[in-house]
Amino acid sequence: MTKNGMNLTLKVWRQKSDKDKGQIETYQVNDISEHMSFLEMMDTMNEQLISAGKEPVAFDHDCREGICGSCSLFINGEAHGPDRGVTTCQLHMRKFKDGDTIYIEPWRSKAFPVIKDLVVDRTGFDRIMSAGGFISVNTSGNTQDANSIPIAKDDADHAFDAATCIGCGACVATCKNASAMLFVSAKVSQLALLPQGKIEAKDRVLNMVEQMDAEGFGSCTNTGACEVECPKGISLDNIARMNREFMGASITSDK
Amino acid sequence: MAKLDAKIPKGPIKDKWTNHKNHINVVNPANKRLIDVIVVGTGLAGGSAAASLAEMGYNVKSFCFQDSPRRAHSIAAQGGINAAKNYQNDGDSTYRLFYDTVKGGDYRSREANVYRLAEVSTNIIDQCVAQGVPFAREYGGLLDNRSFGGVLVSRTFYAKGQTGQQLLLGAYSAMSRQIGKGKIKMYNRHEMMDLVIVDGKARGIISRNLITGEIARHSAHAVVIASGGYGNVFFLSTNAMGSNTSAAWKIHKKGAFFANPCYTQIHPTCIPRSGDYQSKLTLMSESLRNDGRIWVPKNMKDVEAIRAGRIKPIDIKAEDRDYYLERRYPAFGNLVPRDVASRAAKERCDAGYGVNATGEAVYLDFASAIMRYGKEKAIIIHEPKASEARIQELGKKVIEDKYGNLFQMYEKITDDNPYETPMQIYPAVHYTMGGVWVDYNLMTTIPGCYAAGEANFSDHGANRLGASALMQGLADGYFVLPYTIGDYLASDIRTGEVSTSSPEFDEAEKAVKDRLNFFINNKGTKSVDHFHKRLGKVMWDKVGMSRNAQGLKEASDEIRIIKEEFWKDVMVPGDLNEFNQELEKAGRVADFLELGELFAKDALNRNESCGGHFREESVEPDGEQKGEAKRDDINFKYTAAWEWKGDSKDAELHKEELTFNDIELKQRSYK
Secondary structure (H helix, E strand, O other): OOOOOEEEEEEEEEOOOOOOOOEEEEEEEEEEOOOOEHHHHHHHHHHHHHHOOOOOOOOOOOOOOOOOOOOOOEEOOEEOOOOOOOOHHHOEHHHOOOOOEEEEEOOOOOOOOEEEOOEEOOHHHHHHHHHHOOOOOOOOOOOOOOOOOOOOHHHHHHHHHHHOOOOOOHHHHHOOOOEOHHHHHHHHHHHHHOHHHHOOHHHHHHHHHHHHHHOOOEOOOOOOHHHHHOOOOOOOHHHHHHHHHHHHHHHHOOO | OOOOOOOOOOOOHHHHHHHHHHHOOOOOHHHHOOOEEEEEOOOHHHHHHHHHHHHHOOEEEEEOOOOOHHHOHHHHOOOOEEOOOOOOOOOOOHHHHHHHHHHHOOOOOOHHHHHHHHHHHHHHHHHHHHHOOOOOEOOOOOEOOEOOOOOOOOOEEOEOEOHHHHHHHHHHHHHHHHHHOOOEEEEOOEEEEEEEEEOOEEEEEEEEEOOOOOEEEEEOOEEEEOOOOOHHHHOOOOOOOOOOOHHHHHHHHOOOOEEOOOOEEEEEEEOOOOOOOOOOOOEOOHHHHHOOEEEEEOOHHHHHHHHOOOOOHHHOOHHHEEOHHHHHOOOOHHHOOHHHHHHHHHHHHHOOOOOOOOOOOEEEEOHHHHHHHHHHHHHHOOOOOOOHHHHHHHHHHHHHHHHHHHHHHHHHHHOOOOOOOOEEEEEEEEEEOOEEOOOOOOEOOOOOEEEOHHHEOOOOOOOOOOOOHHHHHHHHHHHHHHHHHHHHHHHHOOOOOOOOOOHHHHHHHHHHHHHHHHHHHHOOOEOHHHHHHHHHHHHHHHOOOOEOHHHHHHHHHHHHHHHHHHHHHEOOOOOOOOOOHHHHHHHHHHHHHHHHHHHHHHHHHOOOOEOOEOEOOOEOOOOOOOOOEOOOHHHHOEEEEEEOOOOHHHOEEEEEEOOOOOOOOOOOOOO
16 A cells, blocks of 8 residues: 555546447546545545546535435446445545556436436435335324334344445445345344334335336346445345345235 | 515413414315425425425425435434433423523524424424434443533434434435325426416425426425425535535525524534545544544654654654643533634634644544453453453444444545554534524515525524524424414415416526526536635635635625626536536536625624624623623624525625513533
């Protein structure tokens, strides 16, 4: 690992709009500090492009602390790059070395069409959520006391672990089938594990899976790549749980 | 003041909200279907307001600049949310939460609003649990709590270090349900460009589709601004890159007064900056101060040795460490409020004791907590003779369960392992208590235009306590606004759909288009970030943690110069009608430049120290509190609400006098 001043060759996907075909462009950035985050390196590249009178590369990013789920880069063939358990914004340049060539591409999936350069449309996730990713409870100052239903700590903890999904789409981008099963199963699991969510559990899983299919996401073939690349470590157990929920609901639901 | 009526209901403080709700107007369910409400922003305040209003039957149009409402920056809140549940039996109550919040805000908030906030806090927890928010629980299955700064009870509910995420996803799921039903029309990747006022009332907005560049008109019977705070005026802050003040600033320029812009929270525990390329700063949750002890070396030779890399922090003996918060504030120790902790860190670093190369870092050390938890755990699992290494192992596991994601985040950024060596931290801009002035009903000075959450100024006074932002955002959106907006809309049931073919919409749309055209055609030589960084530096150096009249005047002048250069020389590449992130930033930075100037003006006007606003001219001269911030209740016991008069420098001051009937005004002491 060099101390500072890395020189890098960037191979970046450029695409004017969803109608454009797009191609890889090559850019050179110099004197990159190992303490920079990957997106700060991208900022440096963009400042360079702007100074040269060129259009900067569009990419999604917002919180830059790994929680909003905006950033979404495919770096050297891996969602969120070579590090594990991080989003692109948490990836630091110390994971690279002087002279490296880095390929930077958008998420690739039919269900995530490219908007521009590295920005893709992930609203399919929102539509899946609207199909059933909730508990039907209206706002009310008269819901029962929060402690009136104790929840076993293990269930609460597992529900929490599933709920930490940030909806970035790395699972879809990584999956050879572009399946959204890890994303959908995380929400299904969270709510199925809690007593409050059990009441609508059958409809929820059926509706969310139906919408998932309608969006054009692929099927799950249990490869497990999604779990490896998930920045939040969402477990494949959730997919197993969703399959159980789905089977049970398909057989017993009145619908 | 004629122009400022806070509309605080009469009667004893504990009855105000109940009585108010019992007497305000209500829109009947059939009529709600005829009424449109625009909500700008989908964070805790905007998301919960949109969902609740749609559940009630209003037609809601919701706007966010992110690609999904789930990505609003509330998602990044870490530590927790306060509620006066008293589940821990430590004497908590609505009054105590009210008292702590008013005191924590250094007696610069409106009593009635804060009492209401404390009152509805318990409903929030009930509501969130019903929605499936997975709060941390104890082994008996009941909810767990922890402590935050500035209070002496455990009232903070949490979900590891991702409480904001879990609460926001709860609000987002409630929104998703209404989106699925067609009751919320969601406009993601849309930015509000201006407010439209017709016959003196807020009647709609102009939006820009950030993908296509399309400018569109949206009408409504009321407009809610829940677009968050303006911390990014400092360029570097813990805010998201896209967090901006533009929606709030647009309504300000259309007549909404802007209150207390100088009240900014500098959070004590953030990861120190590492270089000029830095794009943002990362918070380490205040919850860490439950278990972390803050210190710097006592002796300068140790500071030098550490900076030179000759010794490590763990080599410094306990007696050679200065646990300065415990030393200066024995009653609250490491859990003093944020403003106090930040200034204390600055004081040590200014005195030369900072522990990194820049001299701007102190230690946050978990070694004691690891040993303490390890010993407790060893007893529980019947290992009374556990070795020190075993105790450490057990203790680290407990710490990991509590703060695992924060420790991981720290390690990824700094490449240091905080289980083995103390974290380095330094204060950073985090939250803005100031914001759009609102009355008790959360209405701005523009009829029909509301502001909620961090975008308004209402509840935190001059300093916000930890775990209170989430509480306020959700209180506003779930439990306050849905009631109070009905009082206003009840007189609008015969209005019918508001037309967008009016001269007011024409004019607003034209102004928006002209400005966007200007940016694209300006063809200057410097990027938007160039100006934003310069503004941020002036703000941090002269309008930051410590302020004085001389510096504030200089800041105003310097900001004006940057502003002039910006309009002459900014370069925005690309086109109007496409996805253009530089164009988005240009509009936001233009607004930050105007806000920054008003900010400095407000800070100059307020010649007292209170909460996060520290004026070097106003410190306690002697006695036990020597050197601490000195409030001036005789001259400054008011909210400064600024009216736009065509330029920030010409803003006109209106004062809302603050009255304290239920809390005695005191010097805030955490000693």
